[in-house]
Amino acid sequence: MNKTIIININSIVFHIEEDAYETLRGYMIDIKRHFSQSADSGEILLDIENRIAEMFSERIQSGRKEVINKDDVSEVIAQMGRVSDFEEASEEEEIGQQSFHQQQTSSGEEHKPFQTGKKLMRDPEDTTIGGVCSGLGHYFGVQPKWMRAFFILFVLIGGSGVLLYIVLWAVMPVASTRADRMAMRGEAPNLQNFKKNFEEEMEGIRENFSGANAQFSRGLRSIGTGFGEIFKFIGKALAACMLVFTGATIFGLFFFFVACTLAIMGYQEEIYFPPLEVLEAGQAFFALLAGTFAIALPFIALFYIFLRILFKIRPMNNYLSMGMWATWIVSIIVVIFYCVIGAQDFREDSIIKVDRPLKVQPVYSFSEKDVRVIEASSSADGKTRYNIQVDGESLHNLLRSDIEIRFESLDSLEKPFIQYHYKAKGKSYQLAAERASKINYQAEQVDSKVIFNSHFALGADDLYRGQSVNVVAYLPVGTKVGIDRSLEGKIREIAYHNCYDNYPEELKIKQTEWIMTKSGLICAIPEKVEVEKKEEEDATTSE
Amino acid sequence: MIAENTQTQMRKGILEYCILSIISKGEIYASDIIGELKKAELLVVEGTLYPLLTRLKNNGLLSYSWKESTSGPPRKYYQITIEGTEVLEKLDITWKELVYAVETSLFGRK
Numbered sequence: 041m042n043k044t045i046i047i048n049i050n051s052i053v054f055h056i057e058e059d060a061y062e063t064l065r066g067y068m069i070d071i072k073r074h075f076s077q078s079a080d081s082g083e084i085l086l087d088i089e090n091r092i093a094e095m096f097s098e099r100i101q102s103g104r105k106e107v108i109n110k111d112d113v114s115e116v117i118a119q120m121g122r123v124s125d126f127e128e129a130s131e132e133e134e135i136g137q138q139s140f141h142q143q144q145t146s147s148g149e150e151h152k153p154f155q156t157g158k159k160l161m162r163d164p165e166d167t168t169i170g171g172v173c174s175g176l177g178h179y180f181g182v183q184p185k186w187m188r189a190f191f192i193l194f195v196l197i198g199g200s201g202v203l204l205y206i207v208l209w210a211v212m213p214v215a216s217t218r219a220d221r222m223a224m225r226g227e228a229p230n231l232q233n234f235k236k237n238f239e240e241e242m243e244g245i246r247e248n249f250s251g252a253n254a255q256f257s258r259g260l261r262s263i264g265t266g267f268g269e270i271f272k273f274i275g276k277a278l279a280a281c282m283l284v285f286t287g288a289t290i291f292g293l294f295f296f297f298v299a300c301t302l303a304i305m306g307y308q309e310e311i312y313f314p315p316l317e318v319l320e321a322g323q324a325f326f327a328l329l330a331g332t333f334a335i336a337l338p339f340i341a342l343f344y345i346f347l348r349i350l351f352k353i354r355p356m357n358n359y360l361s362m363g364m365w366a367t368w369i370v371s372i373i374v375v376i377f378y379c380v381i382g383a384q385d386f387r388e389d390s391i392i393k394v395d396r397p398l399k400v401q402p403v404y405s406f407s408e409k410d411v412r413v414i415e416a417s418s419s420a421d422g423k424t425r426y427n428i429q430v431d432g433e434s435l436h437n438l439l440r441s442d443i444e445i446r447f448e449s450l451d452s453l454e455k456p457f458i459q460y461h462y463k464a465k466g467k468s469y470q471l472a473a474e475r476a477s478k479i480n481y482q483a484e485q486v487d488s489k490v491i492f493n494s495h496f497a498l499g500a501d502d503l504y505r506g507q508s509v510n511v512v513a514y515l516p517v518g519t520k521v522g523i524d525r526s527l528e529g530k531i532r533e534i535a536y537h538n539c540y541d542n543y544p545e546e547l548k549i550k551q552t553e554w555i556m557t558k559s560g561l562i563c564a565i566p567e568k569v570e571v572e573k574k575e576e577e578d579a580t581t582s583e
Numbered sequence: 584m585i586a587e588n589t590q591t592q593m594r595k596g597i598l599e600y601c602i603l604s605i606i607s608k609g610e611i612y613a614s615d616i617i618g619e620l621k622k623a624e625l626l627v628v629e630g631t632l633y634p635l636l637t638r639l640k641n642n643g644l645l646s647y648s649w650k651e652s653t654s655g656p657p658r659k660y661y662q663i664t665i666e667g668t669e670v671l672e673k674l675d676i677t678w679k680e681l682v683y684a685v686e687t688s689l690f691g692r693k
Contacts (some may be wrong), residue, residue: 090659093656
């Protein structure tokens with residue numbers, strides 16, 4: 041007695057034995073897969089089904105034989121030919137998918153050599169965290185435990201394994217169906233292998249639940265899953281931290297972008313971001329946009345990955361991810377482009393030297409005047425875009441403090457003067473020189489006092505192009521010089537601080553005294569100081 | 584391997600020519616084509632034939648019509664089109680050339 045199944049091929053009903061049905065079904069699946077890539081697959085399959093139906097009806101004799109059995113199916117299949125027979129004789133364009141068997145035996149001259157036997161997928165049946173290691177193990181033909189050891193090693197060495205794992209997790213699809221898992225192991229997805237795969241699974245289950253050591257193996261398994269749970273938990277906790285971190289970064293970048301955009305448009309002046317100062321407003325916006333994208337996109341991608349790890353979210357749409365890649369690459373190119381543009385404007389150097397005489401005085405007192413008096417308290421770095429008073433005018437300028445002061449000696453009979461070196465950079469020498477000539481900076485002399493401004497201002501429309509001022513004060517030998525402490529930051533080539541240290545504690549004053557000698561300025565106070573002498577000198581300076 | 588490959592290529596070319604020739608003799612059913620081909624000891628299985636017929640039909644060399652059958656479902660009967668006849672004539676010339684070429688090449692070989 042046999043169980044029969046009723047099937048319908050092209051509107052004709054057949055009774056078929058169960059085992060015969062299984063064989064026929066497997067055969068049809070093979071054929072469908074074989075022709076799946078062909079444009080005419082529907083028609084071809086219909087022809088084949090038609091023919092099979094016809095052959096079946098030829099075999100049925102009413103009253104004597106009404107059921108198709110396994111032998112009938114085998115005969116029909118033999119007449120129709122197996123998929124492997126088609127491949128030998130059929131045209132190239134008709135071959136949709138090559139069987140595993142042929143891939144192994146065929147040499148390189150066969151078509152489709154790029155199709156590899158295995159697919160890189162995560163194995164959901166063998167997971168510690170996400171099945172990445174077992175998937176890699178299948179792919180490289182290594183036991184998953186070695187891949188795990190490898191990853192743990194990389195986690196220990198600087199933690200790079202964590203990142204790698206996360207990236208792979210996001211990239212590798214999970215082998216959710218049986219066919220996927222077989223592709224992952226490199227088995228051909230045909231009926232025999234399906235059967236084998238299923239049987240193996242059943243075997244595994246049976247082994248687990250029977251036999252003398254079932255208890256033991258179950259115990260072992262629960263320990264394994266225990267570790268798995270711990271790893272899973274650690275992984276999730278880590279992912280949650282990273283999610284918050286990347287989220288905050290994206291948030292911060294967004295606000296930075298908005299603030300910088302406002303600053304470029306001139307609405308808000310509190311933001312100072314050096315790279316943007318180099319560019320003109322229009323360029324700066326695009327550079328800012330590209331720069332923000334270049335930094336934000338990887339963070340957005342990471343954010344998404346962590347979201348995926350923590351919550352069950354579908355992988356990103358292909359178009360979206362491709363779009364993100366493209367945007368990222370374009371942003372980087374734009375950033376590089378603006379870097380080059382900006383850098384070009386720094387190519388040529390120009391220095392303009394101007395000598396300005398000093399009124400002859402036996403003693404000079406050098407000091408600094410902070411031009412930011414009004415707003416100075418809120419800005420420590422010395423360059424900012426406040427509306428400030430410079431020489432009595434209200435100027436909306438960029439202040440620069442790249443000022444250096446040096447001292448040189450002259451013959452005692454020569455007249456003192458100050459030499460200014462105005463420096464600037466530009467795309468061409470001419471532009472650089474033009475910029476240098478625009479720098480308006482000079483000391484003010486009131487009797488013996490020589491006052492230097494703390495900053496010089498760029499023109500309202502000028503960009504920063506390495507503008508700086510070097511000041512060289514040429515003084516006759518024997519001139520006494522008092523240097524205010526406020527100038528300490530601008531003074532070069534003499535050890536201001538050492539001289540300051542020479543003063544006894546009770547005489548720490550705002551000014552240090554120096555004398556010009558042939559070899560340059562020397563601290564007027566020797567290392568051991570007599571208080572009386574100090575007082576004498578004080579008297580002379582105050583005169 | 585190389586021999587197998589060449590054999591396959593040779594058979595592929597001839598198969599199409601033979602099928603066209605068989606159909607040009609008159610309306611014929613697919614499984615009868617198989618019969619003819621088997622008589623000619625060219626084709627082994629039916630499965631190979633259907634894709635070929637479909638392609639020739641799509642190229643306009645063949646057409647078919649449905650005919651009722653005494654046993655089972657209606658059958659597709661194939662016949663050659665005018666285009667098909669033209670192609671066949673060209674193939675005839677090529678075949679004669681090939682036969683000449685092969686015979687000439689083989690002449691005198693032991």
